[in-house]
Amino acid sequence: MSHTQMESGQLLASETSAFNRVPQVTVDFWLVKLLAVTVGETAADFLNLNLGLGLSATSVIMSGFLIAALLLQFSQRKYVPWVYWLAVVLISVVGTLITDNLVDNLGYSLEACTIGFSIALAATFAVWYGIERTLSIHSIYTARREGFYWLAILFTFALGTAAGDLLAEGLGLGYLQAGLAYCAVIGAIAVGFYVFKLNGILCFWLAYILTRPMGASFGDLFSQPVADGGLGFGTIVTSLLFLAGIAAVVIYMQFSHGGDERVKITSNTE
Template sequence: MMTVSQIDAPANRVPEVTLDFWLIKLMAVTMGETAADYLAVNLGLGLTATSLLMTAVLVVVLVAQFAQRRYVPWAYWLAVVMISIVGTLVTDNLVDNFGVPLTVTTAVFTLALAATFLAWYRAEGTLSIHEVTTIRREAYYWLAILFTFALGTAAGDLMAERFGLGYLATGILFGMIILSLAAGYYLMGLDAVLGFWLAYIFTRPLGASFGDLLSQPPEYGGLGFGTIVTSAIFLAVIALIVGLMTLRAGRQATA
């Protein structure tokens, strides 16, 4: 039974970190990579038009997310998918349209993310995702998420393309980093907040690398499934998991 203080306490606006969370987050970032490529290349919209369109959609989605006063699965994960696409496009625009080297974009987004965390901590005294209960904290949260996606895209492309590791080796590399973070948390007492944000950053290049591996043609080191098929598969999995989350949340609310 809930106490009066629990009932009056503001609800967290973001989900608990569970296996479902990491699974759908990985699917979302993978789809963000392939969907951005599909819109810009396959549909022929180009990076600029695709970026403007997706940014406008992201604004609408974030308005819907900020209107919630608690965690609502469909609103939250739709925002994650859209911010994943826009984060990818931000990096792609800087590299392809403005000629900024991947080494520079990786460094710039690292500094931008660090500055966001610093401002967040100074304003709120915590970076914990278990206490995202106000609009200001949620604004810091989504800004940090945007920079993690842009940074992850830059770092993944830097390793796979600039340093020539290829998509599979890059995916394996970042997968091993995430496993080491998990081991550090469970076995060596790694700080939970630090471990979460590091893992969140590195799942972006992990997902993007495997998205490119599946979608890119064999001559570019991929398996040739294409962006349409790859995006559709991951979108279907995301929709299924979010549907299950929504049903589960409904049962818990009526219990």
């Protein structure tokens, strides 16, 4: 057997297939993501204010639920819609609470939080790429890659909360106007990706960050009193409404394409 044949045989032998543990980026992905961040905003407000638990107690309780959800997610060997999106809903709540604690309990400014979380997110991406040589979300098939993925998501929620509140306070926009403004920016990012062929990874994470304040704006629009510019549904009804929407779309995902996202692992995996 020639040296070339031996190398080819070794390459074929090293090739295998695994399941991507996170979903592909589709229309239903963005729909559930937006619903999830809206629930993250209203659920955090409900637990903190309506139930009177306070920020500290709410943070401890929701962090415990998040840890349990992530342990369940990491135990999977493929993408399971209900498990994945349960973790996303909980991490959206915890990401919101982290920023709220830093601002309300520890006295940090929104500017400082925005800068700090931007640095933390950039550092996460730098270490992720330095170790894995890719930031692709289409090949999350190891625990280490998934760890970087979820850490980045946590920072995007915390950053989205800080930057969104900073922008809302700075511009003084109403809930609807703020939500539509974020929609316009996300639309511009989509145009940049599809028309001008901007970097897909950069566009994805920018849109991921911006859906957090956009969802919060629409969540406040539904939950806040009419006198304050909202529709007056309250945090309970709003949370249940959007949770029902998440459940409906996730059930659709589970039966339509749950767990079928294989990736091929080779010596040159992206």
